Amino acid sequence: MATPTLSPFDRISQARAEGRKLLALTAYDYPTARLVDEAGVDLILVGDSLGMVFAGLPDTTGVTLDHILYHTEVVARGVNTALLVADFPIGSYEVPEQAVANGKRLIGAGAHAVKLEGGLGQLGKLEALRDAGIPTVGHIGMLPQRVREEGGYKKKGKTSSEADILVESAISLQRTGVIAIVLESIVPDVARRITEAITIPTIGIGAGNDCSGQIRVIHDVIGSFPWFVPPFARPHADVAGETLRAVAEFRNEVNQGAD
Numbered sequence: 710m711a712t713p714t715l716s717p718f719d720r721i722s723q724a725r726a727e728g729r730k731l732l733a734l735t736a737y738d739y740p741t742a743r744l745v746d747e748a749g750v751d752l753i754l755v756g757d758s759l760g761m762v763f764a765g766l767p768d769t770t771g772v773t774l775d776h777i778l779y780h781t782e783v784v785a786r787g788v789n790t791a792l793l794v795a796d797f798p799i800g801s802y803e804v805p806e807q808a809v810a811n812g813k814r815l816i817g818a819g820a821h822a823v824k825l826e827g828g829l830g831q832l833g834k835l836e837a838l839r840d841a842g843i844p845t846v847g848h849i850g851m852l853p854q855r856v857r858e859e860g861g862y863k864k865k866g867k868t869s870s871e872a873d874i875l876v877e878s879a880i881s882l883q884r885t886g887v888i889a890i891v892l893e894s895i896v897p898d899v900a901r902r903i904t905e906a907i908t909i910p911t912i913g914i915g916a917g918n919d920c921s922g923q924i925r926v927i928h929d930v931i932g933s934f935p936w937f938v939p940p941f942a943r944p945h946a947d948v949a950g951e952t953l954r955a956v957a958e959f960r961n962e963v964n965q966g967a968d
């Protein structure tokens with residue numbers, strides 16, 4: 710008998726019980742989404758990181774809801790089996806009503822779930838989204854939408870009070886029904902504590918190996934954004950180098966009279 714295909718939500722919720730690490734990547738365009746989906750990734754995020762690696766902005770604070778809606782529509786065309794998550798950009802989830810209205814638009818654009826940054830301050834919005842039937846993913850630790858107030862990308866959980874708040878946030882987020890929590894730039898021991906304190910998956914980025922899964926910006930995995938490579942990124946390809954090489958080869962071909 711053929712194994713029944715798991716829904717994208719079941720893949721996420723069953724991974725921990727099966728002792729399987731979740732694999733998550735960002736995608737912002739159709740071909741990347743289709744390739745990453747075909748490669749068997751569990752979760753594809755249309756992250757507001759697109760502001761930096763797609764649009765060339767200095768950080769994610771210039772990303773608008775219209776940007777994410779457009780890229781979600783584009784990416785959805787390429788996704789067949791992964792869970793497609795769309796990021797709420799800054800300013801698009803200020804109050805619960807706005808979060809619900811914009812969450813519905815993101816789902817309408819093709820997302821299965823939405824992700825928002827923040828911990829204890831976001832519980833009301835997460836509950837409102839749950840009550841509206843919109844699946845959510847949490848995101849705690851370093852919050853890129855606050856990079857300007859914080860004056861850079863800082864590791865979180867270095868003091869015991871900060872660590873305790875992170876653990877408490879994760880437990881509270883789980884209570885609102887989030888299906889997974891992204892842990893960004895968190896001291897590895899604290900990320901492990903969080904993972905042990907909750908039953909839903911934690912998906913780490915710069916948070917050590919003891920999370921239930923890992924998420925990366927696709928450009929950091931394939932080496933296509935050489936101008937900024939975060940310390941935790943380990944490129945597995947050199948797409949930037951290959952692009953330069955291919956263009957040089959094309960130039961030679963043209964110079965030699967090819968049409």
Ligand code: KIV
Pocket residue numbers: 735754755756757758759796891893914924925926
């Ligand atoms: O915007 C994004 O790509 C993200 C991931 C880095 C987690 O939020």
